[in-house]
Amino acid sequence: MSKNNGLSTDTLLAQAMHYLDPVDGGIVPGVQMATTYARDLDYEPRAPGISYGRDKNPTYLIAERVLAELEGAAGALLFSSGLAGAAALFHTLKPGDHVVAPVIMYHGLRDWLMQFCETWKVDIDYFDATVDGALESAIKAGCTRLVWIETPANPTWDVTDIAAAAKLAHGAGARLAVDSTVATPLLTRPLELGADFVFHSATKYLNGHSDVIAGVLAARKDDEQWQAVRFQRAFGGAILGPMEAWLLLRGMRTLHLRIQRACESAMAIARRLESHGRVSRVLYPGLESHPGHGIARRQMQGGFSGMMSILVDGDGPATRAVATRTRVFVPATSLGGVESLIEHRATVEGPNSPVAPNLLRLSVGIENVADLIADLEQALDG
Numbered sequence: 102m103s104k105n106n107g108l109s110t111d112t113l114l115a116q117a118m119h120y121l122d123p124v125d126g127g128i129v130p131g132v133q134m135a136t137t138y139a140r141d142l143d144y145e146p147r148a149p150g151i152s153y154g155r156d157k158n159p160t161y162l163i164a165e166r167v168l169a170e171l172e173g174a175a176g177a178l179l180f181s182s183g184l185a186g187a188a189a190l191f192h193t194l195k196p197g198d199h200v201v202a203p204v205i206m207y208h209g210l211r212d213w214l215m216q217f218c219e220t221w222k223v224d225i226d227y228f229d230a231t232v233d234g235a236l237e238s239a240i241k242a243g244c245t246r247l248v249w250i251e252t253p254a255n256p257t258w259d260v261t262d263i264a265a266a267a268k269l270a271h272g273a274g275a276r277l278a279v280d281s282t283v284a285t286p287l288l289t290r291p292l293e294l295g296a297d298f299v300f301h302s303a304t305k306y307l308n309g310h311s312d313v314i315a316g317v318l319a320a321r322k323d324d325e326q327w328q329a330v331r332f333q334r335a336f337g338g339a340i341l342g343p344m345e346a347w348l349l350l351r352g353m354r355t356l357h358l359r360i361q362r363a364c365e366s367a368m369a370i371a372r373r374l375e376s377h378g379r380v381s382r383v384l385y386p387g388l389e390s391h392p393g394h395g396i397a398r399r400q401m402q403g404g405f406s407g408m409m410s411i412l413v414d415g416d417g418p419a420t421r422a423v424a425t426r427t428r429v430f431v432p433a434t435s436l437g438g439v440e441s442l443i444e445h446r447a448t449v450e451g452p453n454s455p456v457a458p459n460l461l462r463l464s465v466g467i468e469n470v471a472d473l474i475a476d477l478e479q480a481l482d483g
């Protein structure tokens with residue numbers, strides 16, 4: 102368990118809202134809905150720096166403080182979605198800059214990035230995270246400005262060695278950004294491993310209740326590029342609403358408990374499905390059979406997340422039919438909520454998807470694990 106200011110992350114999370122209201126002592130902060138803030142007699146903002154809600158809001162400042170502490174970051178910024186946060190970072194690049202990204206990554210960001218690079222004349226090269234030396238070959242010394250990795254990566258859960266990637270990026274004069282949505286700040290701390298930026302779709306585990314769309318970027322150093330990200334948020338305007346920030350804070354109070362349960366259940370399900378007759382392969386970094394298991398053991402602490410995929414012994418339609426037969430797993434996209442979800446990923450990603458047609462993605466929630474296993478078995482056997 103990592104320590105923040107002498108306190109464990111569990112304590113930090115459980116008391117994530119415990120900033121006593123200075124007026125009434127309420128142990129949960131109110132939601133500050135104001136868009137604008139009165140100045141004092143010297144015409145200074147009454148609370149330092151807070152004058153207009155598009156730049157700073159007291160409710161999301163609390164959430165950002167908790168997130169920065171969790172990641173050991175110099176600062177954290179919330180956005181109106183995960184993609185808005187990623188876009189803010191990529192918008193700090195200039196035409197002619199070179200970026201590197203994985204072949205397998207969250208498909209929405211992959212599609213956006215392709216278009217962005219074309220429009221903004223940013224060069225991009227992709228690497229296969231499962232091939233030794235592929236990242237090193239994709240990086241161009243002196244040209245590459247940003248290396249983006251996702252670990253574990255949707256939906257095959259490829260694992261990238263963050264410390265090694267940071268070394269390669271820095272050696273070429275580039276920065277490393279890590280999409281750590283699936284690992285959460287509890288299982289992996291990318292900034293401690295040398296990354297410059299860590300990114301989460303807070304829509305997933307951080308909020309955990311499938312009722313908020315949000316994103317967060319955190320930085321190891323408060324430098325020029327981080328100030329450029331801050332500028333993008335303030336003037337691009339992709340801010341998180343105060344109510345959503347409050348819900349996110351409330352969700353984060355139980356992150357450690359939800360993650361622990363999801364990791365335990367996912368491991369039990371993965372082991373069980375490995376020997377199921379209709380499953381040809383289980384992709385879960387916690388299994389010794391996963392190609393990224395060795396690195397995952399080194400850089401993930403406390404579990405391997407609640408995300409896995411299974412390859413069904415059957416074609417696309419037969420595989421998709423399995424996802425329609427579950428009664429506990431909900432057939433829906435997204436991940437990291439308290440409820441378990443099942444998804445036929447190739448259908449969701451569309452015709453250009455590189456995902457195998459017999460792949461089902463599972464997001465394991467916090468229900469009773471015996472119910473989850475029985476549900477999957479009856480759907481596979483059906």
Ligand SMILES: Cc1ncc(COP(=O)(O)O)c(C=O)c1O
Pocket residue numbers: 182183184185207209210251255280282283301302303304314315316435436
């Ligand atoms: C790994 C990962 N990164 C980024 C995103 C995008 O986040 P959002 O949907 O909050 O914009 C997602 C969404 O599914 C994701 O799974």
